Amino acid sequence: MGQAFFLVWPIPNTDWETICKFQLDITLTEISHAIVCAPKLKIKIKKIQLVQPDQIRIYVDKDKDDEEVAVFPGIKINLQGYSQIARAVINDEKGKKQLLIEGYGLRYVMNTKGVVGEKRYTNHVMEMKDVLRIEAARNSIINEINTTMTSHGMNIDPRHMMLLGDVMTYKGEILGITRFGVAKMRDSVLMLESFEK
Structure with a gap:
């Protein structure tokens, strides 16, 4: 049975300057893990191959529906962070900065590296x-x-x-x-x- 493959790295529409500015450490391994965890894709880890330092190859069976393969490029995948958090805003009030988060996930925020859990609310x-x-x-x-x-x-x-x-x-x-x-x-x-x- 033949297979078609798609190269998904470098990912289009990604602001890599912003990612570097916020010092987010995103690796190909994390991206492949996020692709496997994406519920809409249903791709197993054995279908993902790291080809070069900047390329991931995903193998998709040709016998799948054309609609399913066509939807693949438009799916959004969370690479890092918590899916229950909608947005975050930095509030600067009289020189005191606070990070305000809209959404849920207090337990995850408290356990985030670099966050003082006792002060979360x-x-x-x-x-x-x-x-x-x-x-x-x-x-x-x-x-x-x-x-x-x-x-x-x-x-x-x-x-x-x-x-x-x-x-x-x-x-x-x-x-x-x-x-x-x-x-x-x-x-x-x-x-x-x-x-x-």
């Missing part, structure tokens, strides 16, 4: 609970209430925010202040009767 309360457990989720609730209220010029006694965080998390899960969340508490008659069913 997300405003996604459920992810805080999954990664750092319920106490971190409680602190996240308190911080988010405080941030929201102070940005609108309202000052609330911290004890009220702490009480709300405690009520939402004291069962070991995050319960909303809704009729469904309060109904799961089932401990306080006064609390239950304040919400109509």
Whole structure:
């Protein structure tokens, strides 16, 4: 059975100056691994061959559909990074720089080389609970209430925010202040009767 092959290195539409500027260490081995991991391609590692220092050869069977082979050049592959993160922005506030990330993946960010994991934070309360457990989720609730209220010029006694965080998390899960969340508490008659069913 005959085989057709495609050369995919150097990859078109790649800004290699930017890659060098950000000091990303991308090798042919990492690219071939990313191609194997791409779910749409379904290419096995034995079909990939490193030909020269700057070329990868991928063998595709000729008996495959022409449509499947035609789609191959247009597929985007993540070479490095985390697929759950949509974008990243550097925020410069009064000389203090922060990297703000949009998306999910707190556990992966905390384990990234060069990142101080103890100083990472997300405003996604459920992810805080999954990664750092319920106490971190409680602190996240308190911080988010405080941030929201102070940005609108309202000052609330911290004890009220702490009480709300405690009520939402004291069962070991995050319960909303809704009729469904309060109904799961089932401990306080006064609390239950304040919400109509």
